Amino acid sequence: MPDPRSNNRRIGILTIFSIVFIFTVITLYFLRTKVSLPDLLLFNLYVPGNNIILAPVINGHEFYKYFYFTYLSTLLILFISRFLGAFKVHHRNLAFLFVNPLMILFASFCCFQLLSLHVFHLNKLFQYFGQSAEFKNAQILIDSTYDQDLPLKTTYDDYRFLLEGKKRLTETHIPELLTDYDLSVDPGMYIHRFISFHLYPLDLRHIKGKEANCYILFHKNNAIDHIPEGYVPLYVHGKSHIIAVRGE
Amino acid sequence: MLILKSLSILFIPVFSGFQLINFISRGKNYSVTFKAALAYGLGLGMISLHMLFLGIFNVPMTSPAINLPLLFTAFVLFMLNSRSKKNNKGNVALYKEVTCQTEPLSTLEKYLTILFLYFIGINLLATFSIALSIPVYSWDTLSTHSFNAKVFYFEKSFIYYDTLPHNTYPLHVPFIEAWLNITLGEWDDQVIKIFFPIYALSIIIIQHHFLKNFTNKCWALLGSVFLLSSNFFLYHSSIAYRDFTIMYYNYTALLLLILWFKNHRTDFLIVAAIFSGLTSFVKLEGTGYLFIHIMIFAYMLFLRKNDSLKKRIGLFFTFTIPGLLICLPFHFFKFYRIRQTLRLETSTESKHFDLYNLKLHLSMETFQKIWIVITRILTNMFYSNNWNLTWLIFFISFIHLINKKIQTETKLLLLALLMYFGVYICGYSFTQHFFWISQTETSLSRGILHFFPIITAVIILLNFSNKNKNASCEK
Numbered sequence: 248m249p250d251p252r253s254n255n256r257r258i259g260i261l262t263i264f265s266i267v268f269i270f271t272v273i274t275l276y277f278l279r280t281k282v283s284l285p286d287l288l289l290f291n292l293y294v295p296g297n298n299i300i301l302a303p304v305i306n307g308h309e310f311y312k313y314f315y316f317t318y319l320s321t322l323l324i325l326f327i328s329r330f331l332g333a334f335k336v337h338h339r340n341l342a343f344l345f346v347n348p349l350m351i352l353f354a355s356f357c358c359f360q361l362l363s364l365h366v367f368h369l370n371k372l373f374q375y376f377g378q379s380a381e382f383k384n385a386q387i388l389i390d391s392t393y394d395q396d397l398p399l400k401t402t403y404d405d406y407r408f409l410l411e412g413k414k415r416l417t418e419t420h421i422p423e424l425l426t427d428y429d430l431s432v433d434p435g436m437y438i439h440r441f442i443s444f445h446l447y448p449l450d451l452r453h454i455k456g457k458e459a460n461c462y463i464l465f466h467k468n469n470a471i472d473h474i475p476e477g478y479v480p481l482y483v484h485g486k487s488h489i490i491a492v493r494g495e
Numbered sequence: 496m497l498i499l500k501s502l503s504i505l506f507i508p509v510f511s512g513f514q515l516i517n518f519i520s521r522g523k524n525y526s527v528t529f530k531a532a533l534a535y536g537l538g539l540g541m542i543s544l545h546m547l548f549l550g551i552f553n554v555p556m557t558s559p560a561i562n563l564p565l566l567f568t569a570f571v572l573f574m575l576n577s578r579s580k581k582n583n584k585g586n587v588a589l590y591k592e593v594t595c596q597t598e599p600l601s602t603l604e605k606y607l608t609i610l611f612l613y614f615i616g617i618n619l620l621a622t623f624s625i626a627l628s629i630p631v632y633s634w635d636t637l638s639t640h641s642f643n644a645k646v647f648y649f650e651k652s653f654i655y656y657d658t659l660p661h662n663t664y665p666l667h668v669p670f671i672e673a674w675l676n677i678t679l680g681e682w683d684d685q686v687i688k689i690f691f692p693i694y695a696l697s698i699i700i701i702q703h704h705f706l707k708n709f710t711n712k713c714w715a716l717l718g719s720v721f722l723l724s725s726n727f728f729l730y731h732s733s734i735a736y737r738d739f740t741i742m743y744y745n746y747t748a749l750l751l752l753i754l755w756f757k758n759h760r761t762d763f764l765i766v767a768a769i770f771s772g773l774t775s776f777v778k779l780e781g782t783g784y785l786f787i788h789i790m791i792f793a794y795m796l797f798l799r800k801n802d803s804l805k806k807r808i809g810l811f812f813t814f815t816i817p818g819l820l821i822c823l824p825f826h827f828f829k830f831y832r833i834r835q836t837l838r839l840e841t842s843t844e845s846k847h848f849d850l851y852n853l854k855l856h857l858s859m860e861t862f863q864k865i866w867i868v869i870t871r872i873l874t875n876m877f878y879s880n881n882w883n884l885t886w887l888i889f890f891i892s893f894i895h896l897i898n899k900k901i902q903t904e905t906k907l908l909l910l911a912l913l914m915y916f917g918v919y920i921c922g923y924s925f926t927q928h929f930f931w932i933s934q935t936e937t938s939l940s941r942g943i944l945h946f947f948p949i950i951t952a953v954i955i956l957l958n959f960s961n962k963n964k965n966a967s968c969e970k
Contacts, residue, residue, distance in 0.1 A: 268668050293726055297633045297634055297736065298941065299727075299875070299879055299881060299939075299940045300727055300881050301879060302879055302880040312886070347885070349888055349891055353884045353888060356724065357614060357720070357724050369624065391964070440634070441637055444638075448644050474626040
């Protein structure tokens with residue numbers, strides 16, 4: 248009759264091999280990706296968005312799927328092994344078996360999060376303090392494109408144009424925006440909101456119900472050719488940025 | 496310098512909130528941090544409601560018009576509280592803390608406590624530093640509430656209210672942002688973000704004190720770790736979105752209700768009612784949440800079978816009346832002021848979130864929609880990078896129930912969770928808002944954020960195994 252102890256040992260070895268096998272498969276699958284692990288952990292694990300924070304996708308699967316797969320298959324193997332009598336769990340209840348590996352996973356995620364958060368913030372700070380205070384918001388405009396994955400091509404120069412323009416206009420001016428961007432969808436929609444917010448009390452959104460009496464030509468190709476009739480340039484900033492007011 | 500100035504200005508709402516809580520609690524003491532965390536939200540709520548009435552009655556929203564009446568009220572309350580404290584001197588029973596008698600921490604728990612404190616500290620530091628070094632730039636902030644705040648700051652009235660973007664939305668956040676700048680005397684895009692990390696700190700403190708009522712210090716801190724481990728929670732505490740604010744009011748109202756259920760302290764009930772009312776003044780969903788709170792409270796009353804019917808009816812009105820009194824004025828004002836616009840909107844296929852524009856779509860397709868909504872919610876919970884592993888830990892935690900009986904407070908939190916999910920699943924499946932969940936990522940994560948902290952509390956309550964099971968908290 249076979250010794251039950253040696254049988255249990257064999258099942259135990261098989262259990263360990265199964266778990267190692269799963270981890271190896273997952274690691275090999277991970278290695279197929281072009282993203283390096285440090286890049287993944289530091290730059291892709293925490294890419295915040297206002298509406299959702301997307302998980303990095305590796306070989307077509309969300310990052311979390313790998314963790315769930317590893318965790319659940321490990322649990323399954325442990326559970327079957329325990330059922331076959333490979334080892335005895337001396338702990339108070341079955342929950343211990345489920346919760347402990349999970350808490351280790353959770354702790355690792357928290358560490359990644361701290362690292363990523365730190366890198367994210369340093370990144371932002373470098374960008375922020377790298378510029379003069381006057382153009383700090385322009386930097387943010389560019390950052391937001393990173394966050395929202397918008398193909399926005401605005402520069403500090405654009406923001407300089409807005410600041411200079413605002414200085415030259417008075418509260419009696421009601422501006423209207425003329426741009427090559429489509430204002431009904433992003434990024435044009437975002438640009439419109441951004442400019443409106445920073446220009447207020449100049450009423451670009453027409454909440455005061457008054458008709459426009461000046462035009463802001465912003466990212467308008469050959470802006471000079473698009474100045475409406477009866478308006479003259481008040482401030483010209485390159486070929487695509489002009490502020491035009493009613494001619495006297 | 497401006498940030499320090501702003502922090503000192505925040506003394507006004509905290510002081511006012513403190514005095515109001517003291518007045519309501521009539522000598523029953525709270526821990527100072529717990530009271531400060533509640534006072535912050537309460538004081539800001541007082542300011543925003545006061546500004547609403549100034550706007551309605553066409554009184555210019557200047558610094559003296561907002562701050563002097565508030566400080567005067569706080570001072571009167573302070574005098575009344577001092578007198579009441581003097582009269583109650585010697586009555587030690589009234590000044591007992593709400594604490595839980597548990598066994599001392601084990602060595603492992605002590606080390607873990609240090610580790611948790613480090614994690615919480617560093618995350619809060621990051622939140623404050625991100626919020627206070629990067630000015631507002633998020634979509635909704637620029638487009639609606641901070642823009643509206645800027646309009647209130649410059650115009651100091653409701654003169655352009657009818658044409659403001661999303662003017663049907665409640666005004667708590669625009670008002671507090673405008674108030675800070677009005678009190679500062681200048682507009683700054685940076686300081687208006689100061690509110691949000693402080694809301695985060697407050698919510699951590701409130702949850703910690705709540706969990707300490709049922710567990711020990713180490714486990715209560717683990718609850719905060721779970722909260723801060725969520726990327727979405729953390730990120731929203733550093734950008735100026737209203738979702739974080741509504742989460743603070745919604746969650747606090749719920750926790751206070753449960754504390755009332757456990758400790759039978761009427762002051763918790765009244766403060767919960769005010770918080771519940773204020774939830775409705777942050778976002779439109781808040782009115783729905785107020786009704787969820789009322790339903791949960793009604794269920795709590797149903798569970799209190801030892802109380803007479805008369806007492807239960809009295810308690811029901813003690814909770815609902817303050818909540819509704821805070822909720823309704825804005826809705827009445829809005830209807831009166833912009834009813835023409837509202838009528839116009841109902842005649843079009845509006846997809847905007849608005850309680851007045853809900854169109855029910857019931858057909859065989861609805862069942863398919865329900866399935867899509869549930870799938871989207873599950874995908875968001877498990878595959879997005881919003882919530883760390885918290886949802887998985889939440890579901891795994893139920894394994895503990897094999898050997899244990901679930902306590903009533905946990906059941907109440909789970910009931911609340913079910914109600915929130917129910918509202919969202921029905922709201923998205925049966926109305927035109929299906930578009931927002933099936934076609935975009937715009938609203939779901941933010942909706943879940945409003946009640947996400949509940950699961951962190953439930954995880955702790957389910958997993959905590961106190962050796963001294965007979966230990967009970969003082970009332």
